[in-house]
Amino acid sequence: MGMARAIEMAKEFGIGMVSIKHSNHFGMSAWLVQQAIDEGMMSLVFTNSSPALPVWGGRSKLMGVSPIACGAPAGDERPFILDMAPSIAARGKIDKAIRQGEKIPTDWALDSEGNMTDNPASALEGVMLPMGGPKGSALSIMMDVFSGVLSGSAYAGHVTNPYDPSKAADVGHFLVAIKPDLFMSLEDFKARMDYLYQRVVSCDKMGGVDRIYYPGEIEQIMRDERMKTGIPFTRGEIDALNEEAKLVGADTLNV
C-alpha cells in the first residue's frame, strides 16, 4: 500500500516518497520494487531491521542486515531489480565450510572474543561482518537513517527481532517512486534500459564464467521456472506441514 501511494504521487509530481513507521518485517524488498515496475515506475526501497551486524570496528551486533533495493522497468529485456544485503556472506556459507572442513576468509566474521577468524566454527560463535568492511557498515547505517530515524520508528539497534513475539518490531521503511518518462518518452527510457541490459550481459567474460546475469535476473529466471514446474519441498518440510495440517484438521499431502 505504501508503494501504491508513492506511485500515485510520482504520477502527479514526478517523484513520490512514503515513510512508514511501527512496521514489521515486510518480506522481500524486491516485491515492492516489482510493484513499481508493474506500474512502469523506478523505485528506491530502503528498510531497517533488527541488530545482526557490528558497525565496522565493532564486535557486537548493532545494525541490521538491511537490504538496499531499487529498480527500473525495461522494454523487451529484463527489468533492473537490485535487492542486496550489506553482509559479506550468508550464515549458511559458514555452515557449509564447517561441513566441508574448509577455512573461511578472515574478513567474513569475528569470533566470540571479537577477533577476525578463518575458523568457521569460531565464526558461528561470533558475529558476521559487513561487506567491504566500512562500506557495508555505512550502507546499513544509511538504511537506518532513511528508514528508522526519518520515520520515527525504532533505530540504532532497537528494532526487535521478527521471531521475538514479546514486543512490536517497530521497523521503519522508506519508499520512493520515480516517473521514468520525465525527460524522454517512456518508450525511449525502456529502449535505453534494454540497451544497458544488453551491454551488461554481453560484456567479455572473466575466466570460468559462462554467462553474465543482470541484477535480479537469476531470481526472475527461477521464478519463471517455478511458475511452470512448481516449488520443490524437502521431506522434512512436507512432514512439518502435514503435522500442522493435522493440528487444524486439514487434509494432509500424501507425497
Next chain:
Amino acid sequence: MGMARAIEMAKEFGIGMVSIKHSNHFGMSAWLVQQAIDEGMMSLVFTNSSPALPVWGGRSKLMGVSPIACGAPAGDERPFILDMAPSIAARGKIDKAIRQGEKIPTDWALDSEGNMTDNPASALEGVMLPMGGPKGSALSIMMDVFSGVLSGSAYAGHVTNPYDPSKAADVGHFLVAIKPDLFMSLEDFKARMDYLYQRVVSCDKMGGVDRIYYPGEIEQIMRDERMKTGIPFTRGEIDALNEEAKLVGADTLNV
C-alpha cells in the same frame, strides 16, 4: 546549483529531485551532501562515470567507479556523510603491495587474461574488481540507471574519461533533497541523529581497534585539522606549481 534547486523543492514538497545531463566530473559527491546538510536537509547524490570496472562476471571495463553518496544533519554530533565507491580497493593499494613484495587477495583484480590473481603486478595489467563481487557491480549499475539512463546522458560504458579532452564527458547526476522534519520537529530529528552517532561510535570494539568512526567522520576530522594547519604539499607538487607559476609570470613559492 542542482542541489540548491532540489533543496528549494524539498522545502515546499518534502522531497525534491534534480536530474542533470551532459555534465562533467562534479568533484567529490560529499561536497553536494554537505550543501544539503548546511541547509538542514537529508540528501541522496548519485552519479555515473567513465568505465573503470567490469560488471561481475566480466573482464573488460564497462561501469564506472561511481560513488553512492547521501547524508543527514545532526545536532551536537557529526552529521552522517556517506560517499563510497563500489570498487573493492583503490589502485594505490596494489602499488603498495608491489613495493612491499606482498600478494593481494584474489578478489581484488583480474590479470590481463581475465583471470583472478594474487599477483599485484599482474593485477595492474588487468582490471580492478567491484566490491563484494556482484554487490559492488550492481551498485555501479544502479548509479548508471538513476544518473545516466533517467537524465538522458551517456551511460552503459559511454561516459568519456575526464582526462580525455577530445569530447564531452556527458556525465549524468541524480540529486535528491529531503526535509528531515516531515514527521517530527527538526530538533527531534537532530537529537535522534546524535543518538545514532553515539550508539555507533560507542559500540564494543573488535580486536586491534582503538576508535570507531562514523561514516564521513575521518574526512571531517581531517578537514578541521587542515583548516587550522594548512594543506601539506610534497616537494614535487610545489616544484610543479612553481613551473606553472613561471609560465604565467606569477610569483613562485620559495619553500
